[in-house]
Amino acid sequence: MNYDLMRVLSLxxxxxxxxxxxxxxxxxxxxxxxxxxxxxxxxxxxxxxxKFNINGSSVEIDNRVKSILQEALSxxxxxEGKLAELxxxxxxxQSQCDVCAVSLSDVENAVRKVLGKNPRIVSLxxxxxxxxxxxxxxxxxxxKVEKRGGLIISELRERIKNLRKMAQELEKRTVACIEWIDxxxxxxxxxxxxxxxxxxxxxFGSKGxxxxxxxxxxxxxxxxxxxxxxxxxxxxxxTKREMGTLRKMSxxxxxxxxxxxxxxxxxxxxxxxRPGPRLVESLEILxxxxxxxxxxxxxxxxxxxxxx
Numbered sequence: 612m613n614y615d616l617m618r619v620l621s622l623x624x625x626x627x628x629x630x631x632x633x634x635x636x637x638x639x640x641x642x643x644x645x646x647x648x649x650x651x652x653x654x655x656x657x658x659x660x661x662k663f664n665i666n667g668s669s670v671e672i673d674n675r676v677k678s679i680l681q682e683a684l685s686x687x688x689x690x691e692g693k694l695a696e697l698x699x700x701x702x703x704x705q706s707q708c709d710v711c712a713v714s715l716s717d718v719e720n721a722v723r724k725v726l727g728k729n730p731r732i733v734s735l736x737x738x739x740x741x742x743x744x745x746x747x748x749x750x751x752x753x754x755k756v757e758k759r760g761g762l763i764i765s766e767l768r769e770r771i772k773n774l775r776k777m778a779q780e781l782e783k784r785t786v787a788c789i790e791w792i793d794x795x796x797x798x799x800x801x802x803x804x805x806x807x808x809x810x811x812x813x814x815f816g817s818k819g820x821x822x823x824x825x826x827x828x829x830x831x832x833x834x835x836x837x838x839x840x841x842x843x844x845x846x847x848x849x850t851k852r853e854m855g856t857l858r859k860m861s862x863x864x865x866x867x868x869x870x871x872x873x874x875x876x877x878x879x880x881x882x883x884x885r886p887g888p889r890l891v892e893s894l895e896i897l898x899x900x901x902x903x904x905x906x907x908x909x910x911x912x913x914x915x916x917x918x919x
Contacts (some may be wrong), residue, residue: 618700619699621643624885625749631652631886633747634756635804639652640697641693643659658690660688660690660696663679665675669856685714687717689713698726699730701754704732716856717867718732740801740890741885743801775892783812785836786813786839786901788816789838792854793853795824797823798841800817802822803818805890806897810898830866838873840877875900876918900915
């Protein structure tokens with residue numbers, strides 16, 4: 612294969628960012644419906660779409676997704692005609708979460724059905740920070756830019772190391788990261804690591820494990836110093852519209868974080884929910900939130916905003 616002419620299809624937003632960070636954005640011929648950064652990628656055709664109405668409250672979206680999954684169906688569909696038209700040599704997808712993006716089995720089935728060749732399929736499965744470095748290495752290898760990949764990983768790890776040093780002597784604060792509002796879900800996977808690196812004490816969710824469901828009573832019992840809301844796929848404005856669900860809980864006003872005005876909304880879609888190079892910026896956002904008088908990396912009002 613002539614790698615200079617490689618045609619790449621990225622079916623997850625994080626891998627699209629990885630491809631661009633590796634300097635290979637010009638090889639992309641298509642994307643998923645969720646790939647939106649960098650902005651250049653919006654000029655590319657997309658070949659996936661959700662099977663459910665993405666508009667509505669968090670509980671309505673949750674019910675629609677669960678209804679599809681209960682029938683053993685995929686949450687997303689692949690435009691097979693567009694896939695054939697794009698004719699990729701390399702497809703990057705994921706096997707970490709069936710709700711987050713097109714699944715590996717969906718991609719394999721579509722390829723067998725419509726393509727008259729066997730493109731390479733690279734499947735990413737990030738559960739913690741070390742997996743994300745491995746995924747960058749995997750994509751770099753598939754694109755034949757291994758050296759560039761190694762340099763990117765080293766740079767990202769060095770930035771995290773430096774940020775950790777900046778926060779390690781500061782007073783520790785307990786943190787609850789909310790990844791879904793109704794029903795309530797805490798953030799797992801790489802998020803507990805990021806909270807600890809930022810100088811916080813993570814109360815819910817475990818490193819390397821899927822995000823757990825939780826009850827509002829759990830939040831009351833642990834009574835965190837800081838509550839950070841980062842719903843999967845939501846920007847700050849959409850998250851704010853959903854906060855009424857939490858505010859109407861009878862004990863909400865008694866929470867320490869609420870009383871001390873330490874509840875924050877973030878752009879989970881662009882940062883925390885996206886396991887790619889910008890997780891370093893996610894760490895910076897956490898540090899700005901936890902220690903606003905110490906750090907300013909320029910993310911306030913774009914990556915996060917104080918709720919109350």
